[in-house]
Amino acid sequence: MRLGVPFAVVGFLLSVSFGVLARQAGFSVAQASVTGMVVFAGSAQFAALSVITVGGGIVAALTAGSLMNARFLAMGIAVAPSLPGGPVKRAAQGQAVVDSSWALANRGDGTFNRWLLFGTTLPQYVTWTLGSIVGATFGNALGDTHRLGLDAIYPVFFLSLLITELRDATSRWAAFGGGLVALALVPVSPPGVPILAASTVALMGLVRRSR
């Protein structure tokens, strides 16, 4: 469980900032708190929130969040052989997959230590839930949160995840292309669309590399 603690600390800060930003986006205290509890997927939460913050609709927000979650599909497939039990038990165990615990539990030989997966996820879930409650409750008491610089937390967190994703030339080009497409579309498309459109860059994975 101790391995999950540094991520749990950052997760707490991130979740506090989510609670605060969600309140500013029009969520009630209960709504902002419950989001962290039931969704527990930071990148999806922030992707959805950033879509509605700029005025996008529910469908665009859900799509952005789900596309962001698409990586859990790949991670779930990877851990599948290491999880015992029937469909319900396997589905429940799959919920424990978050980026950092998935990486920590990876033995590097195609198998996963599932107890390490659950153990490192647990402290993160606890701080994630607490963080969103704290952020939601005290967000307005902080006064002008813009002044506190809390909006700098989530880009740094995602940047750190992004850096771990840049394993080879293909992923670096995908990241470069995705950023470029999103930025280029900002002035000419409705809110939320730039991030969705950027996901099409991942289709470059269809091109088989000729090496």
Add this chain to the structure above:
Amino acid sequence: MTLTYTQVWGLILGLAALTALIKAMGPVLLGGRALPPWFSRVTVLMAPTLLSALVVTSLLAAGRSWSVGAHTVGVVIAALMLWRRCSLVLCVVVAVLVTAGLRAI
């Protein structure tokens, strides 16, 4: 803000359901079986692509126009620190302090 109170609940529950579904899908449906290689090549690239899009737009855009702010500077400094392998907690704290500091000036 354009979403109503009920719409926000719809968004939260919808996102929770979709996230749980996506996380369950791998272990349940594909338990142990291999997927076509083209499929996993695309899903693997989804994360770097979207994370980059999210980072870039949160740093360099506001609404429908390009813009930079104090947080841009804070995050760029944190990015350099991440590159130098500083701890994530430290980088986050520095980004927040730099951002708040610049806004206080």
